[in-house]
Amino acid sequence: MRLAQRPGPVQASALARDLDLPRSSVYHILSVLVERGFVVYMPGEQAYGLGVTSFEIGSAYLRHEPLERLAQPILHRLAMQLGQAVHLGILHGNETVYLLKERPTSGPAAEVSLITDIGVRLPAHLTANGRAILAALPDAQVKALYSRRGDFITRTGLGPRTLTELRRTLAEAHSRGWAEEVDLVTTGLRSVGTAVFDHNGRPVAALSTTWRKQLAYPEPEAVGQILLGGAERLTSHISGHAPTPR
Secondary structure, eight states: OHHHHSSSOBOHHHHHHHHTOOHHHHHHHHHHHHHTTSEEEETTTTEEEEOHHHHHHOTHHHHHOHHHHHHHHHHHHHHHHHTSOEEEEEEETTEEEEEEEEOOSSSGGGGOOOSOOTTOEEETTTSHHHHHHHTTSOHHHHHHHTOSGGGOOOSSSOSOOSHHHHHHHHHHHHHHTSEEEESSSSTTEEEEEEEEEOTTSOEEEEEEEEEETTOSOSOHHHHHHHHHHHHHHHHHHTTOOOOOOO
8 A cells, every 4th residue: 555655666674764664574565565566676776666466457557667666677678689679468358458668779670660659559459569468368358359340440440340350460470579560560661579477477567669661671480589588587576477379
């Protein structure tokens, strides 16, 4: 409750003082909460914030944004390494919602015009970010999200039009470990995305990157592997783990 009332991460010593509890007791409680995903520890700030499990049971998580705090340095490094924009997104219904975007400071990709700004929502089945999350969801959940023909919106006239087509696309992404889209959001652009998992092995977010498809480099496979590394680091930071292979 104290964490939910604070605008940012809180150090254990402050919690002990506010709650009038011994530090040893507070550290023990926090370790249990971290293990169960309710709280995350942020080494850089030596403080604690609400975790992804709290996100599922209350809107206080959105005020804290520990996921964004932990993801930002990872996205920055990926943007510099890849030389192109990198995003953090989550699934809201059957839409992708972008929470963070990091751009390289220089190079041709720094000038690419993208619609994927923070707060923008796009059909999840068209974005690499959304596809990465959908590919890690149970089939029944995907079916529930796409139960009507009208759910299969297109932006460029391309993309899956039926649940069968979407399932085929998601199966390919699941097999590779990363998702891809070409010309589905914006003509001429290609994106790759990888999922981030919570302590139950459920997808809670995804990292993605976008570049001009006519460029011979980088190869999607190479980009996918680099993003996988970033997603694994963020998964670890939120005390998560990848699911057991199906």
